[in-house]
Amino acid sequence: MEPISEFESRLKERPLPQHVGVIMDGNGRWAEARGRTRIEGHREGSNSVREVTRAARRVGLEALTLYAFSAQNWARPPEEVAALMDLLREYLTRERAEILDNGIRLHAVGALDKLPAYVREPLESLRAESAGNTGMTLTLALSYGGREELLAAARALACAARDGALKPEALTEGDLEAALWTKGLPPVDLVIRTSGEKRLSNFLLWQSAYAELVFTDVMWPDFRALQLCEAIAAFQQRERRYGLTGAQTQGQT
Numbered sequence: 001m002e003p004i005s006e007f008e009s010r011l012k013e014r015p016l017p018q019h020v021g022v023i024m025d026g027n028g029r030w031a032e033a034r035g036r037t038r039i040e041g042h043r044e045g046s047n048s049v050r051e052v053t054r055a056a057r058r059v060g061l062e063a064l065t066l067y068a069f070s071a072q073n074w075a076r077p078p079e080e081v082a083a084l085m086d087l088l089r090e091y092l093t094r095e096r097a098e099i100l101d102n103g104i105r106l107h108a109v110g111a112l113d114k115l116p117a118y119v120r121e122p123l124e125s126l127r128a129e130s131a132g133n134t135g136m137t138l139t140l141a142l143s144y145g146g147r148e149e150l151l152a153a154a155r156a157l158a159c160a161a162r163d164g165a166l167k168p169e170a171l172t173e174g175d176l177e178a179a180l181w182t183k184g185l186p187p188v189d190l191v192i193r194t195s196g197e198k199r200l201s202n203f204l205l206w207q208s209a210y211a212e213l214v215f216t217d218v219m220w221p222d223f224r225a226l227q228l229c230e231a232i233a234a235f236q237q238r239e240r241r242y243g244l245t246g247a248q249t250q251g252q253t
């Protein structure tokens with residue numbers, strides 16, 4: 001089998017997705033299939049987060065956004081929510097040096113004010129310390145929902161219009177984009193979802209309007225560098241048409 005380093009180098013010969021979003025699903029089922037607790041599944045999933053982030057950086061992605069905790073996940077059993085918050089804090093502490101040493105900019109999107117202070121504080125500190133890094137932007141979607149994000153943007157724009165700072169009839173896509181939590185991030189080119197489920201589950205709804213979707217049966221704890229490379233290779237096989245005909249996109253109008 002081809003070594004992973006060669007696979008990663010080969011991907012660089014063709015256009016890469018600039019921004020990859022990942023719906024990290026299947027931690028619970030991975031654990032249950034092994035007679036382990038759901039929380040152990042999340043723990044193994046956080047090892048995948050580390051490996052996939054490293055691989056994404058090596059391949060040269062500009063932005064990687066990981067759906068780590070949805071707005072709806074607050075309704076899970078309190079002990080699971082608490083364990084996920086503990087894991088996030090542990091991750092932010094343990095990975096701090098690696099993120100800074102590798103020029104990664106850590107970013108977060110979501111209703112971050114809902115996070116407990118023991119997660120928000122290391123998150124904000126690493127976000128501030130890595131803000132000048134230019135290697136890759138790693139965004140954690142935390143307490144995130146695409147509808148919630150669009151609603152917050154609509155509220156902000158409505159207030160701006162009420163205050164006379166914006167003319168409603170002059171509103172542009174750019175204005176809406178600038179009001180989203182993902183302001184400044186490139187459009188999402190590829191969304192990957194693990195564990196065999198085929199839905200977006202409120203993830204980056206506006207941003208992934210033209211994203212290619214890759215679904216894999218692999219559970220998140222088993223998704224590592226190789227599986228990321230396979231998903232990027234699948235993306236590189238796709239023809240992106242943005243509403244045009246095949247002939248137009250191939251430059252044969």
Ligand code: FPP
Nearest residue numbers: 024025026027028029042045046049068091
């Ligand atoms: C979905 O699997 C996964 C989550 C709700 C949480 C994702 C969290 C991690 C990968 C670990 C912590 C994150 C970081 C950034 C360190 P599921 O529990 O819904 O799985 P199931 O569908 O099999 O039950």
